[in-house]
Amino acid sequence: MQLNATIDRARGYMLLGIIYMHAVIAFASVREFEAITASFVQIKLLSPHVSVFFLLSGMGARRLGRRGFWKVFRQCSALVLLAVLSHVTGFILIAVLHGTGTDLAGAARMLVEPMVYGTGFSTFVAWFFLSLAVGRVLTYLLYRSPQAFALVVVVLAGIILLSQQLGLPDNIFEWRTWPIAFLFFLIGTRIPRNLVIPAPYGLAAAAGSLALTWFNRPGVLWDGPCLACNVTFVSQPMVGGFGSIPVFLAQELLFFVFLISVARLQRPWWLTRPANFIGRHSAMFLLLNGWVIVAINPWLLPLLPAGDSLLLFLGLLVGGAALHWGLFHLLRRPLVLMVSGSFQAIERIGNVPQTLRSMRLSAGRSS
Secondary structure, rough: OHHHHHHHHHHHHHHHHHHHHHHHHHHHOOOOOOOOHHHHHHHHHHHHHHHHHHHHHHHOOOHHHHHHHHHHHHHHHHHHHHHHHHHHHHHHHHHOOOOOOOHHHHHHHHHHHHHHHHHOOOOOOOOHHHHHHHHHHHHHHHHHHHHHHHHHHHHHHHHHHHHHHHHOOOOHHHHHHHHHHHHHHOOOOOOOOOOOHHHHHHHHHHHHHHHHHHHHOOOHHOOOOOOOOOOOOOOOOOOOOOOOOHHHHHHOOOOOOOHHHHHHHOHHHHHHHHHHHHHHHHHHHHHHHHHHHOOHHHHHHOOOOOOHHHHHHHHHHHHHHHHHHHHHHHHHHHHHHHHHHHHHHHHHHHHHHHHHHHHHHHHHHHH
């Protein structure tokens, strides 16, 4: 029970950070660089740590290898369906509230192509559901059959190479995020249940993570750390965006240590209880965040000041959390129906062959 509460709080803190960082990134994207120095520093230091979400997801699936294949496959299919629903709903919001800026054929491509190629979604969170599904199923295959895992990896690599030869979108099915999604999910399933990290170690890990994140850049292991070299580089959890792979892995694992040390604290209640609640409903808050970005941000961003400030950051942090909290309670029923309905729909589809077999057996007995 304690582990589940810790995971929920950690997810809640991560989601609050994601909501805040998406707001900062949106603000900075339409401002002059000279006016957003503090915003950029936060983006560089904090945005890469979204990959820690895969570690937390793995912690909640410690017995994954003992489950049946079709059960795991249906769970992963439901995650893919959530990615599709996130995209489709986001597209509808864009079209109705702001217009697509193109003709009917162009709008149709904007809607359909991301569902075919698995990339270029209308929202900024659909990729996570898709990558989590792939990381989950690859971890399962590795546990159950290393030979099957190796075969699937070879087939997936062939599909990616073929897509590049055919000139399809470069990041088809978000494949550039698969290595981190798989590795971190796998590591998460191996983290012991009794893991306790004292706060001083957590703070030291946070300092180390921030330092590595700042210095991380392509070639840093050969050139050495440099405070002002390639300062505009922001490491990302995708192939080609890591910077230095060993440094990226170290910075994220250190951030995870910090996050777990903080998530085990049960005070102050006014912070831990909301984090616990948000973490328990993480899928719904992720969906909401993607829709807020495409629906509300275009109206909100022009109202914000030209440059960043402490007051702005406080407003984005508190205001963003309050907005998502209010929208969640306003739209809770349809959100619950969407998330639970996705899993139930996949479950029913998966049960169709068994139902048909039962019907045939019953008909045979009757005759």
